[in-house]
Structure formats: structure tokens, C-alpha cells
Amino acid sequence: MALTLILLSILICLCLTYILRIFTRYQYFKQRNIPTPPYEFFYGHLRAIWNVQSRSKLMQEWTRIYGKIYGIFEGTTPVYVVSDVDFLQDVFIKQFSNFYARRPTVAFNLSSSPNASVLDANGLKWKRQRSVINPTFSSLxxxxxxxxxxxxxxxxxxxxxxxxxxxxxxxxxxxxxxxxxxxxxxxxxxxxxxxxxxxxxxxxxxxxxxxxxxxxxxxxxxxxxxxxxxxxxxxxxxxxxxxxxxxxxxxxxxxxxxxxxxxxxxxxxxxxxxxxxxxxxxxxxxxxxxxxxxxxxxxxxxx
Structure with a gap:
């Protein structure tokens, strides 16, 4: 009986900790003064995205309302939505050394595997693999x-x-x-x-x-x-x-x-x-x- 109560207490603590973590994540854009459309707890903006025929048109509508730089939540994950050309050039070209990482692919998330390919790898591993194969894509x-x-x-x-x-x-x-x-x-x-x-x-x-x-x-x-x-x-x-x-x-x-x-x-x-x-x-x-x-x-x- 005592063991059951202990396990139940641990489970409740874990659930409360996870819920608190979700609330903390949802403060991400607010703390940075980045606008974001109204979202649902736990789902974020995913249900709105799942229920439309065209995700790109939904993003265009949000861009019209909230500007060229705003945020959405894919579940509890904050995601920037950017259509400002100067900002994109700064991130992808001028500061590529700081922003070389990327999101995991939809199908896999095995970036920690020693056999991760350029499609799965992330961070420094992906950067090194790209550096190796870059000469392959020269025009010559x-x-x-x-x-x-x-x-x-x-x-x-x-x-x-x-x-x-x-x-x-x-x-x-x-x-x-x-x-x-x-x-x-x-x-x-x-x-x-x-x-x-x-x-x-x-x-x-x-x-x-x-x-x-x-x-x-x-x-x-x-x-x-x-x-x-x-x-x-x-x-x-x-x-x-x-x-x-x-x-x-x-x-x-x-x-x-x-x-x-x-x-x-x-x-x-x-x-x-x-x-x-x-x-x-x-x-x-x-x-x-x-x-x-x-x-x-x-x-x-x-x-």
C-alpha cells in the first residue's frame, strides 16, 4: 500500500512538472515580444493547421495579421515564421556559423546515431557532412x-x-x-x-x-x-x-x-x-x- 502511494505521488509530481514545463514553453514568444496567433493548451496551433486544406494559405493569413516575423507553437514547440528577406539573409548567410542547425525531419529523428546520414544528422555532425559533400555540387x-x-x-x-x-x-x-x-x-x-x-x-x-x-x-x-x-x-x-x-x-x-x-x-x-x-x-x-x-x-x- 505504501509503495503504491509512493508511486502515485511520483506520477503526480511528474505530471505537474510536465504541465509546468508546458506553461513555461508557452511564454517563449511573450518574453521576446514576438506576436503569435491565439493557441490551445497542449495543441498550440496544430489543430488549426491540421484542420485547413492549405497550410501555406493559413500562414499567409497570419502573416497579414501579425507581420513578417511571428511565432507559432507546434504542440509545445515554438517555431518562428519569417517572411522578411533581410532577416532570412542574415540568418542563413551572414550568420550561418551560428545557425547551421536545422529541425529534425518528419520521418526520422536519429541525429544522435553514429550512422546518421546528411538527411538525419543535426548540429555539428550535419555541418561537417555538408562540408564534405559541398565540392560535389560545383557547376563544373x-x-x-x-x-x-x-x-x-x-x-x-x-x-x-x-x-x-x-x-x-x-x-x-x-x-x-x-x-x-x-x-x-x-x-x-x-x-x-x-x-x-x-x-x-x-x-x-x-x-x-x-x-x-x-x-x-x-x-x-x-x-x-x-x-x-x-x-x-x-x-x-x-x-x-x-x-x-x-x-x-x-x-x-x-x-x-x-x-x-x-x-x-x-x-x-x-x-x-x-x-x-x-x-x-x-x-x-x-x-x-x-x-x-x-x-x-x-x-x-x-x-
Whole structure:
């Protein structure tokens, strides 16, 4: 009985501490004299954002009312909304050394992992990784990939000519989508997917599945926005779940139909395989992956 009372007291103290912390967070903009639209306790402005069709239009309306610099709360997390060009230039260019960090991505929050990529890393780790790959994006090196892009463009021009001769309506968005995927796969990963001539291509299908997912509307995403303290826990559970799913599919092949791997992990696994093959191939063609690998080997990243 005494132990139960002690545990209950601890639980009540934790809840009161968390509520007090939320109240403290909601003073963030007030203490800095930054205007903010009316918000709800615990939800902040999230319910208003979730319930509109266009988040950008809501932000435009708030900008009209509260000015070019104001604040909103994503749950209990304060977020600046800025449309002042001079302010943005000062933050992103003149004072980049002080503001190099960024927000975690929606899908993951594994910035503390030693294997965090440039998509997941944060703070100094992200800054160092960006410094390593920056030489890859020089205009001279990007021009070396022009033949790969030109070949993809020639294919879509041929397709457009065929549709013109047929005198029938067609959806040009589908053609542009396949063109874009072909360019990305060829220039970034060195894969000749030929999606413009092969609509059943597995990379195209997995990419369609990936972009069909509305992460912002997913219950887990909303829960992570409301309780950011659990972000890393949710992300790790998500990764472990998909790892286990992949192992089941590997050792029990017939389970693939029952436990299909999520598109993002399917694509990541293919990329890992491509990187391993490229590291073994000394006569690889010039593409973004090769340039990044060359840049990465010239400088050791330490955290």
C-alpha cells in the first residue's frame, strides 16, 4: 500500500512538472515580444493547421495579421515564421556559423546515431557532412552529368512526338514524373531504370508508394509533434519494426506478400547495395553518387 502511494505521488509530481514545463514553453514568444496567433493548451496551433486544406494559405493569413516575423507553437514547440528577406539573409548567410542547425525531419529523428546520414544528422555532425559533400555540387562537376540528363530528355522528346502524331490526349504529368525519376536514378545513383519506356519498373512503383503516403496526416506523426520528447523513441521503434520485417522476409520468402517492406526502407536498402557495388568498381561512370564517394574519401568525419 505504501509503495503504491509512493508511486502515485511520483506520477503526480511528474505530471505537474510536465504541465509546468508546458506553461513555461508557452511564454517563449511573450518574453521576446514576438506576436503569435491565439493557441490551445497542449495543441498550440496544430489543430488549426491540421484542420485547413492549405497550410501555406493559413500562414499567409497570419502573416497579414501579425507581420513578417511571428511565432507559432507546434504542440509545445515554438517555431518562428519569417517572411522578411533581410532577416532570412542574415540568418542563413551572414550568420550561418551560428545557425547551421536545422529541425529534425518528419520521418526520422536519429541525429544522435553514429550512422546518421546528411538527411538525419543535426548540429555539428550535419555541418561537417555538408562540408564534405559541398565540392560535389560545383557547376563544373554537375556539368559532367549533362550527357546522362540529355539522354533522358531525348527520350521524353521522342515520346512527345509519338503522342503528337497519335492526335490523342495524354497526361503529360506522367511523362514528366518518369523523366524526373530517370534523371534522379541515373545521375544520383547510377541506375539505368528506363522508366519512360517501362511503366512497370520496380523503382517507379516503390517511389509512387512512397510519395502516396501523407506523413503529416499519420497518427504517429501527430503524436510526435504533440510530444517531441518521445521522438527518438518512436523513430527507433519504427526502424526496429521495419528491420524485423525485413529479416522475416529474408528467411521466410513467402511472407513478403503478408509483410511488405515499407517503400522508404526498400529504397534505402537498394541504395546501400549500390554504394557497396560502387566502392568495389574502380571504373564507375561520373554521376552524383561517384562524386560524393570521392569527396567523402578525402576527409575523415569525426564527431
Amino acid at each position: 562537376k554537375l556539368k559532367q552529368m549533362s550527357p546522362l540528363i540529355n539522354d533522358c530528355v531525348d527520350q521524353i522528346m521522342s515520346k512527345l512526338a509519338e503522342h503528337y502524331e497519335s492526335k490523342q490526349e495524354f497526361n503529360i504529368y506522367v511523362l514528366y514524373k518518369r523523366l524526373t525519376m530517370d534523371v534522379i536514378c541515373r545521375c544520383a545513383f547510377g541506375v539505368d531504370t528506363n522508366m519512360q519506356n517501362d511503366p512497370e519498373n520496380v523503382y517507379l512503383k516503390q517511389s509512387d508508394k512512397l510519395f502516396a503516403i501523407d506523413l503529416g496526416a499519420h497518427p504517429i506523426t501527430k503524436l510526435r509533434q504533440l510530444i517531441p520528447e518521445f521522438n527518438t523513441l518512436f523513430a527507433n521503434l519504427f526502424v526496429i519494426y521495419n528491420y524485423c520485417q525485413g529479416m522475416i522476409n529474408k528467411f521466410i520468402p513467402w511472407s513478403v506478400k503478408m509483410f511488405q517492406q515499407m517503400p522508404i526502407f526498400w529504397l534505402l536498402n537498394r541504395i546501400h547495395e549500390l554504394v557497396e557495388l560502387r566502392l568495389k568498381n574502380t571504373n564507375a561512370r561520373v554521376d552524383l553518387l561517384q562524386l560524393m564517394l570521392e569527396a567523402a574519401t578525402r576527409q575523415q568525419i569525426t564527431v
